[in-house]
Each structure stands twice: as C-alpha cells, then as structure tokens.
Amino acid sequence: EDQVTQSPEALRLQEGESSSLNCSYTVSGLRGLFWYRQDPGKGPEFLFTLYSAGEEKEKERLKATLTKKESFLHITAPKPEDSATYLCAVQASSSASKIIFGSGTRLSIRP
Amino acid sequence: KAGVTQTPRYLIKTRGQQVTLSCSPISGHRSVSWYQQTPGQGLQFLFEYFSETQRNKGNFPGRFSGRQFSNSRSEMNVSTLELGDSALYLCASSLGGLPETQYFGPGTRLLVL
Numbered sequence: 001e002d003q004v005t006q007s008p009e010a011l012r013l014q015e016g017e018s019s020s021l022n023c024s025y026t027v028s029g030l031r032g033l034f035w036y037r038q039d040p041g042k043g044p045e046f047l048f049t050l051y052s053a054g055e056e057k058e059k060e061r062l063k064a065t066l067t068k069k070e071s072f073l074h075i076t077a078p079k080p081e082d083s084a085t086y087l088c089a090v091q092a093s094s095s096a097s098k099i100i101f102g103s104g105t106r107l108s109i110r111p
Numbered sequence: 112k113a114g115v116t117q118t119p120r121y122l123i124k125t126r127g128q129q130v131t132l133s134c135s136p137i138s139g140h141r142s143v144s145w146y147q148q149t150p151g152q153g154l155q156f157l158f159e160y161f162s163e164t165q166r167n168k169g170n171f172p173g174r175f176s177g178r179q180f181s182n183s184r185s186e187m188n189v190s191t192l193e194l195g196d197s198a199l200y201l202c203a204s205s206l207g208g209l210p211e212t213q214y215f216g217p218g219t220r221l222l223v224l
Binding site: 031032034036041042043044045046049051087089091098099100101102103104 | 115214215
C-alpha cells in the first residue's frame with residue numbers, strides 16, 4: 001500500500017538554527033513528490049515539486065532533495081516567519097491521479 | 112494572476128442537511144481536485160475533475176459528490192451531513208492535472224452541529 005510518513009511530527013528551533021525535515025515514502029512508481037507550507041487556517045502554499053531521485057530545488061532558505069525512498073526539506077538559518085506546518089505529498093503510478101499527503105511537520109522558530 | 116478562490120469561507124450546518132461548496136480555479140487551469148482536512152486524518156483526496164469529467168475518486172462515501180462546469184469552476188456537494196464531516200474542505204487547481212503542481216485555495220471551514 002502506498003504510504004507517506006513525515007518526521008519529526010513537531011520541531012522547535014532557535015532563529016538561525018538550521019535543520020532538516022524528512023518525508024519517507026513507499027509507493028509503486030513515483031510520479032512526483034510535492035512540498036507545501038501551510039499556515040493555520042489557510043490552504044497549503046506550494047513550495048517544490050521533485051520528479052526523480054537526485055533532483056534538488058532551492059528557494060530562499062529552503063532546499064528540497066529527493067532519493068528513491070525519501071525526501072528532505074533543509075531549512076538554513078530559519079527566521080520566525082518560517083514557522084508553519086510543512087506537508088509532503090506523493091503521486092504514484094499505482095494510484096492514477098490520486099495524491100497522498102503525509103501528516104506534516106509543525107515547525108516553530110523562536111526569535 | 113488571481114489565485115484559487117473558494118466560497119463560502121465558513122459554513123455551519125446541522126446533521127442531515129446538505130451543503131454545496133464552490134471553487135474557482137486559476138484562470139487557464141482545467142483540473143480541480145477536492146480534499147478534506149481534519150486534525151485526525153490530515154489531508155485526504157476526495158476527487159479530481161478535468162474538463163467536466165471526474166477523473167479520479169478517493170475513498171469517501173457516495174454522499175460526497177462533485178461536478179465541474181465548462182468554465183472549469185467546480186462544486187462539491189455533501190448530502191445527509193454527519194458530525195464527522197466537520198472539516199476544512201480545500202480545492203486545488205492545476206493546468207493539466209497530476210502530477211503537475213497543484214495550487215490550493217484558502218478552503219471552506221464546515222462545522223456540522
């Protein structure tokens with residue numbers, strides 16, 4: 001069965017303290033892996049799409065990487081405004097056009 | 112370019128009633144997907160519409176239905192509401208559907224009493 005697991009569930013960092021969020025997936029044929037950021041009471045905001053192992057994408061303080069089994073979202077020198085829930089989602093060949101979301105990582109950055 | 116819009120933003124209903132939610136995709140986008148988000152289950156896929164046809168469906172009962180119009184706007188209907196249907200309902204649009212990037216709307220917060 002296709003599955004997406006995110007860890008840790010919650011992460012508290014000091015401003016400027018770099019870290020990584022993990023997204024492990026078990027799917028039959030990855031068609032795409034997506035990272036979103038969600039603020040409380042709002043819809044998810046698109047960050048990155050990764051399609052194949054070895055691919056990397058960067059945006060400001062965020063960098064997403066992909067292997068055959070997992071993806072990492074690296075956050076460098078975070079600021080308080082980076083506090084949010086970060087969601088990972090995958091689309092698998094076996095699931096046609098269905099997309100499966102992980103449960104998210106709640107990131108809190110203290111000033 | 113305007114983003115995805117959803118109406119209404121908030122809704123309170125009672126058990127047994129039905130509700131219709133609306134979603135207007137980004138201009139030019141032909142695919143609209145619907146999701147239910149709850150604290151316990153997270154984000155779950157309901158269905159996807161592309162060019163007025165339902166292309167895929169998640170594991171939800173038949174009380175949940177949808178449709179898409181020729182201008183790509185979409186509606187989602189939930190009949191015979193249950194307390195467990197209380198959730199944030201999100202729609203997302205993309206140009207041609209998955210695995211292309213989806214852009215989400217702000218959601219409709221539904222409370223069933």
